[in-house]
Amino acid sequence: MHFANGEVPAEYRRYIGLKVLFIAAVAAALALCLAVSISLGAADVPLKEVVRSLLGYGATRRFELIIWSIRLPQALTAVTAGAGLAAAGAAMQSILRNPLGSPFTLGVSHAAAFGAAFSVMVLGGGVMGSSNVGAVSITSPYATTAAAFAASLLAAGVIIMVSRTRGATPEVMVLTGVALGALFTAGTMFLQFFADDVQLAAMVFWTFGDTARASWPELAVAAAVTAAGCVYFMLHAWSYNAIDAGDETAKGLGVRVERVRVTGMLVASLVTAVIIAFLGVIGFVGLVVPHMVRRVIGSDHRFLLPASILTGGLLLLASDTAARLILAPHVLPVSVITAFMGAPVFIYLIVRGGRR
Amino acid sequence: MILDVDGVVFAYNSHPVLRNMSFQVRAGELLAILGPNGVGKTTLLKCVNAIHRPRGGAVRVEGRDLLRMAPAEISLAVGYVPQRSEPARLTVFDAVLMGRKPHIRWRTSPRDLSIVDAALKHLGLKPLSLRSIDTLSGGELQKVAIARALVQEPRLLLLDEPTSSLDLKNQMDILSLVRRVVDEHAMAAVMTMHDLNAALRFAHKFLFLKDGAIYAAGDCKDVTAEMVEEVYGLPVEIHQINGRPMVAPLA
Incomplete structure (x- = not known):
């Protein structure tokens, strides 16, 4: 083929430059928001102290304690969860060819809630809670986390098995996910029906997503899994672009569509499962963030994925900070804030016809 | 010889579709696969680039066994333009750049970008390069799909009904473009078609499929009214208009 008369067009360079600029701006906003979030709270830490401490020049012992053992882990947990859920959402929307795809479309969160309820009732995980709410205390948080995680993976496993027999098409995966969601919801309700007051409170409380549940060890696990997942998604950015152009086009470009679809779904489920097992259900970030980003920089996954990851982190960190401050000293569940923000966008997407 | 299809057999589950398909396409040749709806034209095309795995036989592109x-x-050797491509929110440039995927490891090189630029010029898409493909017309979208297949720099181009759902002007544009690319770049191309007149006008060779087998094959100028009648079950006349064969149904 002699396509020798081409050049690298300047206008395309500029166009790509703008996308890179957007990503850099979000990254800068995230860094700023992180510093502000850490400085605000029951005891205000001056912004200057926060920056100094983060850079390793902190001097005041009281501030060091607040920053490093309370505020920073919580803020980083919010960033990790937002980033992971948004990346999983962006990938799912492409893989499932469905603008309403999100980490929760496949019933992963319903399964996790069921797992947690199962742990409370049957495994005697007892009463759970969070450091924020004194009324409910944790007796065995790890059993509950493990049960929630196992149930999420069970849901993902069922979808993979069905995809194996019926072909990994978006229809098969979405429909199976919806069925599983209904099944696990019914299972949770069944358990709740027989639960006593304390158990019921624990089950309901678990579903409120809460970034304060994770401390450094949990954060490390969630961050490692999220980072690995994000790298996986970014390595497949071209494949997702190709799948957006249609399965046949993608196959013609050498993409193993079924394999990319099944592994992408598995990675998204894994990232989601780890996050919600530690933090509880945090809705809408995974659904809404990719759509917001798509509106600004388009659906080229080379840029959509990193931008969604950063925007997701930024959004959940901002919501989490708001949740801590709005009714201080009470801490609202962050999922409530994200859902208040996400639901209207969701409805807007439906009204607009669900077009990408 | 670029494409050598040798005794390909294909079945959906236990339902046989293609029996003992054998044909060759040389460099600079455009072959039209013709036949009634549901006879297996698209299936044959998908077997040729191994999207469907044939049950038997061999497909060789420049002597290399595609099925291995x-x-x-495969995507470095064969470009495939499917019947439909989905319009996403992607610029024309990026949509065509996707065709470089088989060549790209992680980052695009200046060469990738300049090949896309050249292809856009070649196909007259340059003015649209930063338009989102979900705002394009059917004809423009089809040109994008063809440009995407061309920047793969394949030796063999496969097109599944490249002109279905296009108006007359766009049909002529797309087919003369395909013909021009085949001539200029000494590629081999295979397309499935419903429109006999367009096929006979632009292709060099034809292949009639009937009942899962090759009924007739040869140069487009050798198509006879009897062949068409046998394959489609409809009596026709073939007239020569300005030196071009035109098929007219008699019914």
Whole structure:
């Protein structure tokens, strides 16, 4: 083929430059928001102290304690969860060819809630809670986390098995996910029906997503899994672009569509499962963030994925900070804030016809 | 010889579709696969680039056995334009750049970008390069799909009904474009078609499929009214208009 008369067009360079600029701006906003979030709270830490401490020049012992053992882990947990859920959402929307795809479309969160309820009732995980709410205390948080995680993976496993027999098409995966969601919801309700007051409170409380549940060890696990997942998604950015152009086009470009679809779904489920097992259900970030980003920089996954990851982190960190401050000293569940923000966008997407 | 299809057999589950398909396409040749709806034209095309795995036989592109190659390797040798491509929110430039995927490891090189630029000029898409493909017309979208297949720099181009759902002007544009690319770049191309007149006008060779087998094959100028009648079950006349065969149904 002699396509020798081409050049690298300047206008395309500029166009790509703008996308890179957007990503850099979000990254800068995230860094700023992180510093502000850490400085605000029951005891205000001056912004200057926060920056100094983060850079390793902190001097005041009281501030060091607040920053490093309370505020920073919580803020980083919010960033990790937002980033992971948004990346999983962006990938799912492409893989499932469905603008309403999100980490929760496949019933992963319903399964996790069921797992947690199962742990409370049957495994005697007892009463759970969070450091924020004194009324409910944790007796065995790890059993509950493990049960929630196992149930999420069970849901993902069922979808993979069905995809194996019926072909990994978006229809098969979405429909199976919806069925599983209904099944696990019914299972949770069944358990709740027989639960006593304390158990019921624990089950309901678990579903409120809460970034304060994770401390450094949990954060490390969630961050490692999220980072690995994000790298996986970014390595497949071209494949997702190709799948957006249609399965046949993608196959013609050498993409193993079924394999990319099944592994992408598995990675998204894994990232989601780890996050919600530690933090509880945090809705809408995974659904809404990719759509917001798509509106600004388009659906080229080379840029959509990193931008969604950063925007997701930024959004959940901002919501989490708001949740801590709005009714201080009470801490609202962050999922409530994200859902208040996400639901209207969701409805807007439906009204607009669900077009990408 | 670029494409050598040798005794390909294909079945969906236990339902046989293609029996003993054998044909060759040389460099600079455009072959039209013709036949009634549901006879297996698209299936044959998908067997040729191993999207469907044939049950038997061999497909060789420039002497290499396609069925032993990985999908990524095949996409370096064969460009495929499916019947439909989905319009996403992607610029024309990026949509065509996707065709470089088989060549790209992680980052695009200046060469990738300049090949896309040249292809856009070649196909007259340059003025649209930063338009989103979900705002394009059917004809423009089809040109984008063809440009995408061309920047793969394949030796063999496969087109599944490239002109279905296009108006007359766009049909002529797309087919003369395909013909021009085949001539200029000494590629081989295979397309499935419903429109006999367009096929006979632009293709060099034809292949009639009937009942899962090759009924007739040859130069487009050798198509007879009897062949068409046998294949489609409809009596026709073939007239020569300005030196071009035109098929007219008699019914």
